[in-house]
Amino acid sequence: MADKVKMLGLFFDNDQGKGYSSGEVVSGHILIDLSVPIQITAIRLHVTGCARVGWIDGSQIRTLGAFSLVSTPSSLFQCAEEREYLCLSKTLLEATADNDGLMLEEGRHEIPFELELPQRHLVSSFTGKHGSVCYLVKAVLQRPNHHDQHVCRELPIISHVDVNSPELVCPVSENNEKMVGRWILASGPVSLKVNIERTGYNNGELVPIYAEIENCSSRLVMPKAVIYQIQTYKAKGKTISCKQVVASVRGNHVPSGCSVTWNGKTLKIPPVSPSILNSDILRVEYSLAVIVQIPGAKKLKVEFPVVIGTTPYNDFASRSLSMISGFSTGWLPLTLPDTPEAPPNYADVVPQEEFEQHRPPVSPSQQSEELERQPASQTFSYIHEFRFRPPPLYSEIDPNPMEYQTVFSV
Structure with a gap:
């Protein structure tokens, strides 16, 4: 009897959109294509969302001489946690007590729906190495004396991060230095000074990097800039992190006794997930690092945390907020001078x-x-x-x- 339902589909009105956020209305329709008339009990809609993290912890290792024995599978245990962020239900059609069911005629039927998301902040959809945040919309077709039929679709959710907040529009700078070699074999220091205009950016933006690299060593060094994505998962009191490069740009080699200045060298933000900072079991953070690679020695690095947001950057509003923030931290406010005194006769x-x-x-x-x-x-x-x-x-x-x-x- 299932072949009577030729198609059961679920469609959103803004399929081309980037996603939904808190307080918005999810609208669309359920498409039912029937080969013959059927009787239904109800058509329901369910929206769920949760974060799940998990990994196998096999860190117990015993060492015997030159051999290492990994713990047996029985000593391995799974670290897993789950958080529910959304659970909504809505009945679109339902048979009343007066009749045993509703009849749907042969052909195509479109049942529209609208569902408002809660106003509270939702965690952005994300899929990572050891966990994910996923939201699903499920349409259920209930028929008398038949198993329920359903169709699911993922609902993309975006938790907006404003890059114009005062703490994200202030410039930051840092410097570092490393002595190449040791004792009598020391060849000289390599110094690095880096500053960026702000720490909040959006996908597709160019990050201008200002840096000074001075090579007083006897080796040829090479600088580069990198954007890392850091995924952090927490479960059963344990934490695991993974770090990966999502964008990079290389500079020119710096010979011995020379210095190089980056006067706004740009690094483009790739299309990545926005920063996730409002979940207690899954976090997605980013950092920008300028690295000087030194042959035969550990690299010299300066690293800043950055936030990938979703709202457009407003230069004028951000400057105003940074000025207000500066006043609150003790800057002297700019006031007009009093009316000057008239000169003497x-x-x-x-x-x-x-x-x-x-x-x-x-x-x-x-x-x-x-x-x-x-x-x-x-x-x-x-x-x-x-x-x-x-x-x-x-x-x-x-x-x-x-x-x-x-x-x-x-």
Whole structure:
């Protein structure tokens, strides 16, 4: 009788989207294609989500002389944990008490659905080496005297991480140095200084790296920049981590006695999962490292933690937040200065004798009336004579020091 249902499908309206987040509505439809009419009891929808981590712990090893015996399988045990993040159910169609079932005619039927996700923060979907975070939507077709038929689809969930938060937009810098060789065989130090503009980025962004590599050793060294993904799993009181390179860029070799400067060398963020920081059994973190490889010696490294987010970077808003954050950490706030005090009057500064000597014989109003009555040629000559009149004599010795001090005292 199962062949009466030719197809049972589950479709989302935004199949091309990047995923759903807390508070959003998941919408779509269930497609049922029937070869003959059938009677159904109900059509239900279930949404579940959980994180599962697990690995086999076989770290118990006994050493006998030159031989090592790995513990037997009976001593191996599985470290596993599980956390439930989502559990929702909704009935789309159901037979009532008045009838034993609902009839669906032959052909295709589309049953739409809408389901609102909770407002609480959900952990982003992820699949890693020792665990995963997975959300599933299951549509169940119930028929009288038949086994339930169902179809499942994975529901991508994204927990948004804002890269414009104050702690992610501040520049960071660090330096490190390593002496190549030891004792009398030491050839000199290799120093590394690195800084980046911020620690929050999105997929596809270019990370400008500013670095200074100084090679005072006798060896040829080579710098490179790397982005690591660090997966951390916790179960049964134990922790296991794995670290892998997701992006890298190499620089030019630095000969002995030379230095190289990276003035914004770029490293592109690949399409990776956003940072997962809100789960107690599974974490996904990232770091950016600048490494100097030294032949015959351990590498020199400077490493910064970075956060891969989901919201677009806003340069103006981020700068404002960083300024506010700076004020809260003790910076002096930028305030406009008070209105400047008016300068002293000329007559108050220059001695009375000198003022009387250079004071015009008539008042300014009389002067303007006289200029209006004079012809233009005489007015020009008067202005020309006034323009080239020498200024009052200046002396570094104040003839009236007490009076000068009284005038400018505050």
